Structures are given as C-alpha cells and as structure tokens.
C-alpha cells in the first residue's frame with residue numbers, strides 16, 4: 001500500500017499567454033534542427049560513401065580455414081558447436097581419409113542469421129580452423145541462403161586468405177593486415193570485402209585446391 005507521504009504531487013505549471021501560443025517552443029525546435037543541419041555529420045550515405053576505417057577486430061562472416069595441403073583444417077572435434085551460445089553450428093564428422101588426423105567434417109553449416117558473432121567458436125577451436133573475418137556486408141535473398149555450408153565457408157577462406165582476422169584478446173603472432181582498415185573511398189578505389197557472391201545464386205564455383213584435399217576438402 002502506498003503511503004500518503006510517498007506520493008509526490010506535481011502541480012501543472014501555469015503558462016503565460018505568449019507561452020500558450022507555443023511560439024517559443026517552436027522556435028527552440030527550429031533552432032535545434034538548424035544546429036544539426038550546420039553541425040558536422042556523423043552519418044555517411046552508405047553504401048555510396050564509406051568511412052575511412054573499419055574496426056579490424058570486427059567479428060563478421062565466418063570462414064573455414066585450410067591447411068598448407070589445401071585440406072580443411074577442422075578436425076570435427078565438436079568444440080565449437082558445443083560452446084556456441086546460439087546453437088547455430090552443425091558439424092557432421094566422419095573418419096578422415098588422411099593418416100594425420102582421426103576425423104574431418106563431411107558437413108559444416110553455420111546459420112549466419114542466428115549467430116550473435118560472439119567469437120567463442122574461433123576462441124575454442126584447437127586448430128584455428130574456424131575464424132571470423134571482418135566482413136560485415138552479407139546479403140541473401142532467403143533464410144536458406146544465409147546458412148553457410150562447408151563449401152561456402154571454404155570459399156570465403158579462399159577470398160580472404162591474405163587476412164589474418166584480429167582476435168580479441170590479442171594473440172601473440174597475429175598481424176593485422178586488413179584491407180578494411182585501409183582508407184576507403186566512395187567510388188573507384190579498392191572495393192571492400194563483401195560476402196554478396198557467397199550467398200547469392202550464381203556465385204563463382206569453388207575451385208578445389210590441388211593435392212590430397214581435392215576429393216575431401
């Protein structure tokens with residue numbers, strides 16, 4: 001029960017005549033709008049114009065790394081699907097056709113729409129197989145297109161193999177050579193990384209690398 005002394009009674013302010021015509025409020029609103037029109041803009045007309053720098057440690061689209069022989073690095077240990085808080089990684093393992101490991105993933109799917117980009121999967125991976133690239137531009141025309149399978153994730157590795165994603169906390173030995181951190185421009189300069197092609201029908205097919213990974217990448 002609310003006690004009387006706890007009740008705060010607010011008296012309605014009495015407006016004077018010139019205040020009741022709301023002209024001062026209107027003028028104050030116009031002054032505020034004018035100030036914002038004349039002040040420095042914080043927004044850009046994306047995507048025609050882009051900011052000069054992007055955070056190199058931005059956690060974006062995943063990639064599945066390959067080893068020097070062109071095979072998928074993942075050993076199907078199931079640590080990443082186990083730790084993933086969004087439950088968006090699905091791995092199907094099978095006995096590996098190579099003598100240096102027990103298993104490899106025959107299927108590896110990530111639902112990029114469910115992912116919360118926390119980075120726990122890349123932190124937990126014992127062989128640095130899964131990583132989050134700084135790519136934040138990803139599109140798809142359907143939900144199914146945003147479920148990235150092993151082939152798409154390997155294709156992203158091929159497209160971004162020169163980048164070493166920056167992990168947080170920093171891991172010794174990692175360098176940040178991220179094209180996204182170079183000065184960007186509106187038109188005519190180097191194009192930023194995008195995942196558009198990976199999620200769209202008609203994307204360039206993945207070229208299998210030479211070597212033992214050809215049949216079972």
Ligand code: SF4
Pocket residue numbers: 083084085086087088089110114115116117118119120121122
């Ligand atoms: S970034 Fe986080 S939510 Fe996304 S797949 Fe990895 S562990 Fe799951």
Ligand code: SF4
Pocket residue numbers: 073074075076077078079080081091121124125126127128129130
């Ligand atoms: S990506 Fe890494 S953590 Fe995930 S199943 Fe493969 S080896 Fe294990």
